[in-house]
Amino acid sequence: MSILDKLACMSDTGEILIGVAPIERFEGLAPAAHPASILPGAQSVIVTATEIQRGDYRGLEEGTVWSPAGRWDYGQPIKVAQIVEREGYNCVPYVPSADAAMPGRPVRDGAVAPNVGILVEYAAVAAGLGEIGYCGLFMTRKFGIRQSLGVAITDAPLPGTPISMETICTKCKKCASLCPLGALSATQSMTLTIMGKKMEIGLINENACKVCPNGVYTDTQLLPGWDELYHKINKSNQLVSFSQPVSGLSSLNRLKAACGRACVASFEHEDMRRYSHDFRVRAPWGMRPEEMEDYDDYK
Numbered sequence: 001m002s003i004l005d006k007l008a009c010m011s012d013t014g015e016i017l018i019g020v021a022p023i024e025r026f027e028g029l030a031p032a033a034h035p036a037s038i039l040p041g042a043q044s045v046i047v048t049a050t051e052i053q054r055g056d057y058r059g060l061e062e063g064t065v066w067s068p069a070g071r072w073d074y075g076q077p078i079k080v081a082q083i084v085e086r087e088g089y090n091c092v093p094y095v096p097s098a099d100a101a102m103p104g105r106p107v108r109d110g111a112v113a114p115n116v117g118i119l120v121e122y123a124a125v126a127a128g129l130g131e132i133g134y135c136g137l138f139m140t141r142k143f144g145i146r147q148s149l150g151v152a153i154t155d156a157p158l159p160g161t162p163i164s165m166e167t168i169c170t171k172c173k174k175c176a177s178l179c180p181l182g183a184l185s186a187t188q189s190m191t192l193t194i195m196g197k198k199m200e201i202g203l204i205n206e207n208a209c210k211v212c213p214n215g216v217y218t219d220t221q222l223l224p225g226w227d228e229l230y231h232k233i234n235k236s237n238q239l240v241s242f243s244q245p246v247s248g249l250s251s252l253n254r255l256k257a258a259c260g261r262a263c264v265a266s267f268e269h270e271d272m273r274r275y276s277h278d279f280r281v282r283a284p285w286g287m288r289p290e291e292m293e294d295y296d297d298y299k
């Protein structure tokens with residue numbers, strides 16, 4: 001049984017998608033974001049997309065339970081690494097690190113300064129799993145935006161998963177029209193191209209997202225900046241463009257925010273599981289920061 005066959009067994013129950021990006025698909029990325037900076041001699045990057053159950057969104061959809069959805073997954077990459085290393089290859093399970101790098105400078109001349117930050121959504125597109133939707137979140141046909149992404153870097157040479165040029169996002173723009181802060185533009189967008197796959201992404205004012213009381217999170221409360229989430233903003237929400245498109249997409253976890261839930265409620269694809277009833281059972285709620293009772297505490 002080949003490594004790929006063994007990896008395919010992990011997807012048997014349908015809740016995990018696995019794709020492979022040969023290292024050539026990362027050509028041109030800076031060393032600070034390149035998988036080979038972590039594993040010299042890397043040949044392949046294996047990416048997992050693990051379904052986040054639709055029910056996990058229910059608390060925030062009702063506005064009764066606040067909890068983040070895990071954007072990054074370390075568990076599946078560890079299983080991938082176990083499979084690959086059993087075959088005698090190196091395999092590095094990777095998760096974006098919130099830890100402070102010690103030391104904060106290269107350990108030798110010519111080395112890359114820690115921490116190398118793999119662009120996980122980039123890797124997921126390069127591994128043929130899906131695309132970045134208009135909302136700026138990674139999407140697959142099977143789960144929409146509802147997945148946790150995991151990465152494992154290996155020196156095993158593996159065939160790449162084909163990248164489909166078919167668009168997944170329907171461009172319904174519900175993610176933009178249902179943003180209570182008007183932070184995601186329905187009319188202004190940028191095009192991001194990865195391996196020839198062009199993706200239209202709405203311009204977003206991430207400064208507004210940082211103060212959004214509608215379900216946005218940083219990926220860990222330990223991240224510096226967590227306490228910066230609630231700041232005063234004015235009502236104009238000036239739109240800004242991404243200066244660094246991919247890393248800019250990665251800075252906040254919007255999976256369960258109003259924009260993300262608008263996509264969960266509206267996106268359908270024939271590859272998706274069918275449910276007995278709709279996700280959205282009433283008009284969505286939405287708040288602005290200044291409407292929060294304890295808003296004055298965060299000024």
Ligand code: SF4
Pocket residue numbers: 133134135136168169170171172173174175176262263264266267
């Ligand atoms: S809500 Fe519509 S436009 Fe926005 S990301 Fe989802 S499918 Fe695309």
Ligand code: SF4
Pocket residue numbers: 178179180181182183184204208209210212213214216254257258259260
């Ligand atoms: S995180 Fe909040 S402010 Fe930002 S786009 Fe989503 S709903 Fe709008």
